[in-house]
Amino acid sequence: MLYRSTVMSLAFTAEKQLAISAVRRACSLTSSVFNKLVKNETLTKGDKSPVTVGDYSAQAVISSMLQRAFPQDPIVGEEDAAELRVDSGATLRDRIVSLANEALVGELGLGDLAEWGIGPGSEQTPEQLLDAIDRGNYKGGRTGRMWTIDPIDGTKGFLRGEQYAVCLAFLVDAQVQIGVLGCPNLPVDLTNPDGEKGCLFIAVRGQGAQQMKLSGADPAPLSIPPYSPSTFNFLESVEAAHSSHSTSEKISQLMEITRPPIRMDSQAKYACLARGDGGAYMRMPTGVGYKEKIWDHAAGSLIVEESGGIVTDSRGEGLDFGLGRTLGENYGVIACVKDAHAKLLRAVQQATTDGASAQSKA
Numbered sequence: 001m002l003y004r005s006t007v008m009s010l011a012f013t014a015e016k017q018l019a020i021s022a023v024r025r026a027c028s029l030t031s032s033v034f035n036k037l038v039k040n041e042t043l044t045k046g047d048k049s050p051v052t053v054g055d056y057s058a059q060a061v062i063s064s065m066l067q068r069a070f071p072q073d074p075i076v077g078e079e080d081a082a083e084l085r086v087d088s089g090a091t092l093r094d095r096i097v098s099l100a101n102e103a104l105v106g107e108l109g110l111g112d113l114a115e116w117g118i119g120p121g122s123e124q125t126p127e128q129l130l131d132a133i134d135r136g137n138y139k140g141g142r143t144g145r146m147w148t149i150d151p152i153d154g155t156k157g158f159l160r161g162e163q164y165a166v167c168l169a170f171l172v173d174a175q176v177q178i179g180v181l182g183c184p185n186l187p188v189d190l191t192n193p194d195g196e197k198g199c200l201f202i203a204v205r206g207q208g209a210q211q212m213k214l215s216g217a218d219p220a221p222l223s224i225p226p227y228s229p230s231t232f233n234f235l236e237s238v239e240a241a242h243s244s245h246s247t248s249e250k251i252s253q254l255m256e257i258t259r260p261p262i263r264m265d266s267q268a269k270y271a272c273l274a275r276g277d278g279g280a281y282m283r284m285p286t287g288v289g290y291k292e293k294i295w296d297h298a299a300g301s302l303i304v305e306e307s308g309g310i311v312t313d314s315r316g317e318g319l320d321f322g323l324g325r326t327l328g329e330n331y332g333v334i335a336c337v338k339d340a341h342a343k344l345l346r347a348v349q350q351a352t353t354d355g356a357s358a359q360s361k362a
């Protein structure tokens, strides 16, 4: 038993260190993309180019570090470089190559290792960076080691200057072992929205979860407070197209919740649940046949579980990360502290059954 616990606590130290380092480097890249391209440039409404530049270059950085550290590990990444390999993508490609290289050559910080292809002199060729992006094309599966990257989750929040997250998870046999979320715009204390911003959340299965500042300062363990009916509320998407606001409003009424929901973009919702800013993460299907992607839930779900929470779909079943790049048929996602889950699940099931019978009568 002693042997087993020693082995468990030693597990994945190198993977964890790499994941933290890669997410932190990608976060400084996305912050600089925002400052250079979103804040200081005149953009036409709905212009998605800064987010595209940010997505590609952040995935290039994380993926090229992974390739150096763990060359055999496959990656399920949100982006692929096809658009950058054609002539019409040349301008975008040049921008991405220069941003990714700028991030890779940055000085080594705490815990960084030059052997991961970072630090002064670590420039990559355009071809190497495009290949790094394309290493994210793994189809996923149930066995073996793999990583999943969402280089910018919450693109709408990123463009609004609100919440987004750089997300990286490491899985073995379809079980998330490490989850890291970098949230550059998230207040360290949500009750002080004008205070310091920039948080990093890290979980390792069986070893708990912690929050620290993006700089690495002030690490603190995370633990979701016990269920309290008078303060319980929901964390949900800003975008009603991503999660049904009307269904969660119905669930909220059934649970007699009095506090309004906290709406924010990205997996920052999982992080905020883990540190007790809100009572439950709610993601109810909007009925358009959208399949949730594994990179949108892997890191966040482990951070919640390791903080004392539970993450399931609306049937109460665990999320299955072994089905490929998606979570399969969409039954929604609900997450909360363990002692609230049965009550929440009952309300979810009542709301969705009522909804279904109202629809079939109509």
Ligand SMILES: Nc1ncnc2c1ncn2[C@@H]1O[C@H](COP(=O)(O)O)[C@@H](O)[C@H]1OP(=O)(O)O
Binding pocket: 153, 154, 155, 236, 237, 238, 239, 241, 242, 243, 264, 265, 266, 267, 286, 288, 290, 296
């Ligand atoms: N119809 C949909 N239902 C649920 N999630 C969606 C839908 N369309 C896009 N998404 C994804 O929701 C995530 C953001 O969620 P949130 O609104 O909670 O921040 C993004 O990864 C986005 O994917 P994409 O990056 O392809 O736009």
Ligand SMILES: [Mg+2]
Binding pocket: 150, 152, 153, 154, 295, 296
């Ligand atoms: Mg996403």
Ligand SMILES: [Mg+2]
Binding pocket: 055, 078, 150, 151, 152, 153, 154, 155
């Ligand atoms: Mg994304």
Ligand SMILES: [Mg+2]
Binding pocket: 078, 155
């Ligand atoms: Mg996207």
